[in-house]
Amino acid sequence: MKEPIKFIHSADLHLDSPFQGFFDLPEEMLAQVRDSTFQAFERLIQHAINHEVDFVLIVGDLFDQDGRSLKAQVRLRKGFEKLNEYGIDVFLSHGNHDHLGGSFYSIEFPDNVHIFNEETVTSFPFFKNGEKCAEIYGFSYEKRAVIEPKAGEFIPSSENVFHIGMLHGSLATNTDHDLYAPFRIEDLYTRGLDYWALGHIHKRQQLSEDPPIFYSGNIQGRHRNEGGEKGCNLVELSETGHSLQFLQTGVIRFETRSLDIDDCETLIELEKKLYDWKEKLRNESVPTLLHLTLKGDLPSEEQHAPDLKDELRQIWNEQEEGQENWIWIHKLNVMKDEEMERNQLAQGSHFVGELLRTIEEIEDVEEDLRELTQHHALRKYVQGFSEEEKEEIAKHAEDLLLNELVKEGD
Ligand SMILES: [Mn+2]
The missing domain is CATH 3.40.50 (Rossmann fold)
Known part of the structure; x- marks a missing residue:
């Protein structure tokens, strides 16, 4: 008889995301926004404690950038220390945003934290009351991109315990995101694992009911394309099946x-x-x-x-x-009407639609204008651009591109 286990599946914390482009937000609100990834992480920790879980999984992209900020690492350690006080283990892997090759301060985490430290799939056992009751499989990105499929490396042992896979990657059919560690759902089905904890895609989604294959999504939205509720999965596995509950962590x-x-x-x-x-x-x-x-x-x-x-x-x-x-x-x-037309165009799956959507995702043209505004000849005359001017520049660029693209002939 297998002892039931209870855990949290989370991914893509993106701690210390910069939240650029909120210039006119009052200071107090801006501070709340800038702290939101940390607050969401604290909610995650609190959920783990309140639900008395056995362990927490974090499937990659704990940090937003290769150079993990010291602040992010310290806050992470604090959270893990709190879990340690309650006897809760952490299993984590690194993804494309926080790959092992990045530069960072080496901070020591407490003993309850188990890190997948190589790109080859390895595993950790999990013990409860002295009995082994789960084996957890995973890998970390050693560089920014892992383009090889990884599913085939997940080979569960024959032990009668729960087998859980942690995979930071994308469905091979997904064309909206960078295609890392691509897999097909069939590849995961056939491995014989009891639960697949996926990371990388920030939108929460279920790919399969049995065995459960899930993207938990990120814990805090960071821009308009990451809207709606954000959180993690509370998972219980027992001999008779599984139960799942979504727990909200997003604070903005x-x-x-x-x-x-x-x-x-x-x-x-x-x-x-x-x-x-x-x-x-x-x-x-x-x-x-x-x-x-x-x-x-x-x-x-x-x-x-x-x-x-x-x-x-x-x-x-x-x-x-x-x-x-x-x-x-x-x-x-x-x-107005002509914009409705443009919007319809933007929904199309053709190149022009893709282009318009890409333009919409540009939150702030400041970055793109930097080279220009910092040019010594221009700096004397231009201090920067107002919101209105920036919008106009972006709109003008869009019109220019559209005109060129729909131009017939040559
Ligand atoms: Mn991510």
């Missing part, structure tokens, strides 16, 4: 929403509509960074200042300071 949420404003005839009506709508959104949520699209035309009777959109955003955001579950409109769009 990214949301992309749209609101119809065709029925608003005045700016006052619009103001009121958004206010009511925002209050409804607030009830269901932690602090939120919102990408909002107003669908329709801004009420036309008023004389429009050229920066009306930005002014509205500022007015709406001012109300949020000091709120506990604030909702900050990070990007505000008003969509």
Whole structure:
């Protein structure tokens, strides 16, 4: 009779993600955003303690960058020390973002932490009350990319214990992400493991029911493409089967929403509509960074200042300071017909669609303009670009690319 085990499957902590491009966020909120990956990690630790799990799995990308910040490593050690006090083990592997070849301060973790230290799949036993009850298999990235398939290296022993695989990689059919350690679901099925803990894809998803094959997703969203609830899996394995529960860890949420404003005839009506709508959104949520699209035309009777959109955003955001579950409109769009068309184009699976989506993902053109703004000849005249100017530069670049691409002939 196998002793049941209970553990947390997490991945992609991306501790100390920089969260660039939030220039106008008030200091207090910005501090909350910048600390969110750490806070989410603390929630993860607290879940492990509250649920009295046997161990925690972290499947790669603990750090956001090759050069792991000292702060991230110290906070990580603190969390692990806390788990150690409660007798909870940690099994971790490194992924493409925090591969073993990166430069970092070598911080010693407590004895409860077991690290997969090579690119070949190896395993650790797990003991409970002196009895071995699980074997955990995994590997770490030794360099930034592991392009070989790894599934075949997961070979469970014949022992009558639970066999768990930790794999940081992507489905071979996934074209949206860098294809690391690619696998097909069939490759994992046939290995005979009891649970597959996957990492790398930040969106939580279940690839198979039995055996359970899961991406837990990351523990904290970092931009608009990582929206919604974020967390980890609480897993229980027993002789009779398994049970799974999602535990939320995200402390700031990214949301992309749209609101119809065709029925608003005045700016006052619009103001009121958004206010009511925002209050409804607030009830269901932690602090939120919102990408909002107003669908329709801004009420036309008023004389429009050229920066009306930005002014509205500022007015709406001012109300949020000091709120506990604030909702900050990070990007505000008003969509008219020609933009609808562009958006339709952006949804296509062709090259132009791909290009438009890539442009949308550029949170901040500052990076791309740096070389220009730091040029000595220009620096004398240009201090930097305003949000509006940057938006205009990005829009202009997009138009230029589109024009070139849809140009017929040559
Ligand atoms: Mn990742």
